[in-house]
Amino acid sequence: MMSGGGWKVLSVALLAWAVVATSATSFYYFRSSDLERQVTSFDRRSAMGLAAVVVDYANGSKDTFRVFFQIGRNDSALNATLVALGDEVTYTYYPSFGDVLINSIGGVVGNSTHFWGLYVNGQFSAQGAMNTKLYDGDRVVWNFTKVSF
Numbered sequence: 192m193m194s195g196g197g198w199k200v201l202s203v204a205l206l207a208w209a210v211v212a213t214s215a216t217s218f219y220y221f222r223s224s225d226l227e228r229q230v231t232s233f234d235r236r237s238a239m240g241l242a243a244v245v246v247d248y249a250n251g252s253k254d255t256f257r258v259f260f261q262i263g264r265n266d267s268a269l270n271a272t273l274v275a276l277g278d279e280v281t282y283t284y285y286p287s288f289g290d291v292l293i294n295s296i297g298g299v300v301g302n303s304t305h306f307w308g309l310y311v312n313g314q315f316s317a318q319g320a321m322n323t324k325l326y327d328g329d330r331v332v333w334n335f336t337k338v339s340f
């Protein structure tokens with residue numbers, strides 16, 4: 192048979208245990224969802240993509256390169272082109288567009304009749320190479336295209 196004092200001690204101990212257990216549970220719950228969020232965003236940031244960069248000189252000569260890039264980091268068509276071709280590419284930055292115009296590839300310079308047209312997955316890009324974002328599996332084609340205007 193427990194005395195009145197004994198019950199009191201037991202109740203206080205149980206109450207203290209309930210408070211500690213509840214605080215610990217919520218602490219670990221929030222900690223784990225925070226970690227989960229960090230892991231998911233790390234995955235998203237570090238996801239890799241693979242693109243093909245094709246240079247079509249429109250004279251029967253074509254070069255193809257495979258370029259890895261990091262989604263959300265260096266995923267522009269310009270970056271893939273520079274990784275593939277390095278200093279074989281020259282370009283001019285236009286602040287008004289916040290983009291670049293590719294002037295020459297492999298020593299072949301755009302002129303009044305031909306320019307280096309940018310295509311992604313067969314579509315003529317509506318923006319320059321810097322603002323054209325790539326996704327895994329994309330195919331970038333630089334085609335020495337006849338000016339039609």
Ligand code: B12
Pocket residue numbers: 284285287288289290291292293294301302303306307308309310315316317318319320338
């Ligand atoms: C002429 C022209 C071209 C010519 C420029 C050279 C020349 N011989 O004149 C050529 C054919 C090379 C060209 C190419 C492209 N062009 Co262009 N072009 C134009 C156009 C019709 C007129 C520009 C112009 O003469 N302005 C008058 C002069 C006085 O101003 P300027 O600032 O000095 O003009 C220069 C720049 O516009 C620059 N330029 C031309 N096109 C582009 C594209 C980009 C991304 C940049 C950074 C600069 C640039 O070249 C001009 C002459 O030096 C404009 C449409 C328009 N109405 O503005 C589209 C325009 C500027 N072009 C455009 C695009 C998308 C391209 C391409 C990326 C298309 C492609 N998928 O290949 C390519 C560039 C690819 C590469 N090699 O990097 C877009 C730009 C959209 C954007 N906000 O980024 C525009 C606005 C057309 C449109 N509405 O879609 N283009």
